[in-house]
Each structure stands twice: as structure tokens, then as C-alpha cells.
Amino acid sequence: MDPKTKRAKRFLEKREPKLKENTKNAMLIKGGNANLTVTEVLKDICLSGPVLFFFLIFFFPPLRKNITRPFEDQTSLEFFSKKSDCSLFLFGSHNKKRPNNLIIGRMFDYHVLDMIELGIEKFVSLKDVKNSKCPEGTKPMLIFAGDMFDVNEEYRRLKSLLIDFFRGPSVPNIRLAGLEYVLHFTAVDGKIYMRSYKVLLKKSGCKIPRIELEEMGPSLDLVMRRTHLASDDLYKLSLKQPKALKPKKKKNISHDVFGTTYGRIHMQKQDLSKLQTRKMKGLKKRPAEKSTEDGGVSPKKSKSAS
Template identity: 30%
Template sequence: MSLHALHALHASHAPKRALFLRGPSSSPALHRILADLSALAPDSVSLSRPNALYPFDDPASLEFLAHKNHAALVVVASSSRKRGDVLIFARLFDGALLDMLELCLSDAHPMHLFSAKSPCGLRPLLLFAGAPFDVSPPHRLCSSLFLDLFGGPLPRIHADGLQHAVCLTATDSHAHLRVYTLCRGATSVSLCEAGPRLDFTLGRVREASAAQLHAATAPAAVPRPPRNTSLSSRGDRVGRVHVAQRLSLQTRKFRALRARRTGG
């Protein structure tokens, strides 16, 4: 997915509701991380029961749960001997799976281990540091998914409402997620880590097809304003119809009324 397509995908759609799910098996540590991410997301729904979800094999169950909960973004927590603790981020468009990315966690620290606390449900500052976010398609997809999870289009920003920041740093082999609370002093602003803290590598990737990407990034149709209409003082809609000007009037000519010729 190109960088231009990712920008168009965020600019043309409203903020997305995120659905947080447990896979068929997941560790208690992964449960806490899933709950922390759900608390930080501005608009989220979390289901506590495990679900038989295998999104990379069959996304039908994931699409059904997303449609049932009116969600366009799904985060699935799953643990296995082969892949360890993973978080699967899936994005949907028009009820069908659009793209998907797997994060393989190598280290995770939940929020309750930090003394500083992040406000829940507020949109954070988002910072992406590292060259892979510019040149690597999987890293571009990762940044796009986190933008959908924590962000969304805003007409303007009020500085007093910015209370925490989410920072993602990428190297050639690993990526790191840190969450900081903004501590404002009289003359300065400092950052205090508030959790969760995640270290991960990028696993399996499923990118959107060309047809899906074209449909998802198409700008929404803007209805044309009605022309030649207005509202009267009583609230009635009045329309004007323009007819071409007629320079002459054609009338019927009766032969009986014509003047007869006289003479030879």
C-alpha cells in the first residue's frame, strides 16, 4: 500500500470504532495489554469471552462480530506455542476485511506497573520515529492501523486537551510502543511514561487488493445544492422555472377570415 493511498484512506472516512477480542487462547498478561489498549482508544468495544477466531485462515467470524458491533477496526489477542503472544490488527471496509497485520510481542508491561496514569478515552499525540515507517510497506500499514486506533480527522486542536502521547519507534528488526503522560509545569512540559509498554516484531501481513483499496480511498460523493429554490417567509419552498423568451406568438389562421380577391 502506497503512502498516498494511506493518506487518502484516513482523509476520506470518519473515525473508526475499535473492537477488542480474545482469540481461542490468550495469556493473562495479554488480557491486561488488550484491556489497556481498549481503555486508551477513543471509541472502543471490548468482549471478554474467548472466540474461535483464525483471521488469516478464515475471516468470516471476525467480519460477523465486527458487523454486529458496528466496528471497522478489530484487535484480536491470541497466544500459541508456535507464535507466542500476538496482537492481530484487522481493518474492514463495507463489511469485508480490507487489510491485516500481526504483531508478535517480545516484551509487554501493562499500565498498572507505572506510577503515572494516562487519561482514558482521549485522543493522544502520535509520533512515529524511524526510517522503516517511510520505506517498509508493513511498517506503513502498522502506522496506518495505529492512526485509525487512536486518531481520526480533527478540524482543529486545543492545546489544553493534549494530555498524553503515543510513540512508536521502529528499527530494522523490532518496534517499540511507549505511552507518555504530558506533565505541564510553570515554564516547561515533561513526559512521564504511563504504559502500556510493548516491544514487538511484525509478523504476518495481509494487504488490501487493488480493487478494495480503490473503493476504500474513493472520496465520498458530495450532493449538489438545489438551484433556483428558496424558502418563503412561511417556510414553504419556492422554485423558479426559467423558460426561453419567445419573440413572436404563433396563432391559428382561418381561411374563412381571409380577404377575398375581387375582380378578374
């Protein structure tokens, strides 16, 4: 359908596929049956990430509760994802069967790709930790500890989800003073521990400062519940890159683990005996060598007639 106004045309152009996509937005959704703990978790997570690039939504329908159940029906999530142009979501709810529940997920072409349900077992909010905080919108450094993030497929997808959720915009340059916020995730004994730290740069007597970490909140102890993971084919399709962004392969060029470039040159076979070298006295052939090359017979000098 062709747009009838310039505003509609700009809107459609903004939604068109691009070689370099925009920074992913996230919608944080509070279910109608969410309790105070889930509400505080959603607020603190919004403040923990690069807040300028998150899209916060709290649904309070006037006549009925928001009883969205993402694992049973995903149509409402996909509708709001397309309407707000958000490819990430975090849904909070609470009920007797699954208390203090969080569902983190992402979209592909406005359809749910991956979705993982997490239960909150312990929560310490930002305001409960009486330490200095990082400025809002600070890009965090992400650290993942635990073999489960590399061995188990569900934990591997959760790691990828958390990276998408908290990575924020891509930056070309980094300054040392800007590395002041750390998000640490640990997977051990079937639980996921999320901790937030502020990086303190202390004097060390040299150019490189001494690093100390100070916990600033929020702090979460999570347990994995249900999962909804995309098939391998759909997951590969979501990771597919345009041909224009793929680096062109150069023949006969390779790189080692240290980044050193090696090149292979193909040349025709050369006769090294005819190779031109520097004309030095030490490289000149002796008469004996010349006679050997001519057939082993040295030329006789003609006697002059007396």
C-alpha cells in the same frame, strides 16, 4: 427488505452510507487460548485509546473455546463486524507456534481489508508504572519514528492501521491543556516499540510552558509476523471519496508550500498610450512632444492683418 417497525427503520438509516462517516469503532477480541499477558495487553490498549469510541468484546463460549484463526478463516470476524458495526479489530491469542500474538486489522464493506500479525516480546502494563495517568477517553497525539514507516509497504500500512485505531473523533478546535497524552511508535532493527507518555506543562517564565514527558504505560516491544494486505486496486477503492466531499477546482488559482494563494487574470491587449492617468502638471505633454506625435510639423500661427 422494507423495515416493519420504526426501530428497524432507524437501525437501517444508521447503517446507510453517509458523506461524513461516524467515528470508527473497534472490537477487541480475546481468543479462547489467550494467556494472562495477552488479556492484560487488550485491556491496557482499550484504556490507552479514546475509550468512549471503542467497542470491547471478550468471547467466553460456555461449551468450547473460541478458536478463531483470522488468517485461516475470516468469516467469524466479518460476522461480528457487521453485527456490531465495527470497522477495526484487535485479536489476541497465544499458542506454542506463535506465543503472545496480536492481530490488528480493519474492514471495508464488512470484509477484511488489511491485517497484520504482531508478536509481543516485552510488555509493561499500566499498573506496573507508578505514575499519574491521563483521564479515560483522552485523545492521544501520535508520533512515528523510523524510516521503515515511509520506505517499507508493510510498515506503511501498519502506520495507517495504528492511526485509524488510536485517532479517535475529529475535533474542530484544540486547547493547549488538552494535549496531555502522547503515543510514540518507533520502528528500528525489525521491531516496533510502543511507548505512552503523559505531557507535563512546567513553568518557563513566559507564556509558552516548558514541556516534559513522563512515561505512564503501557509499554510494548513488538515484532511483525504475518501480513494480509489488500491489493492496490481494492485499497484505492477503500480510499475513494464521494464527489460531494471533493473540493471544487478553481481555474487559474494556485497555492505555494506556505499556503499563499496566487491568481492569474486574463485581459485583452491594451493601448498604453491611451491609458488615462491622473491629471497632474508633471504628466502634461510639452508642446515639443505634441508636435512630434502630429508629424513633426508645428502649426504656424496666423498673422493678424495690420
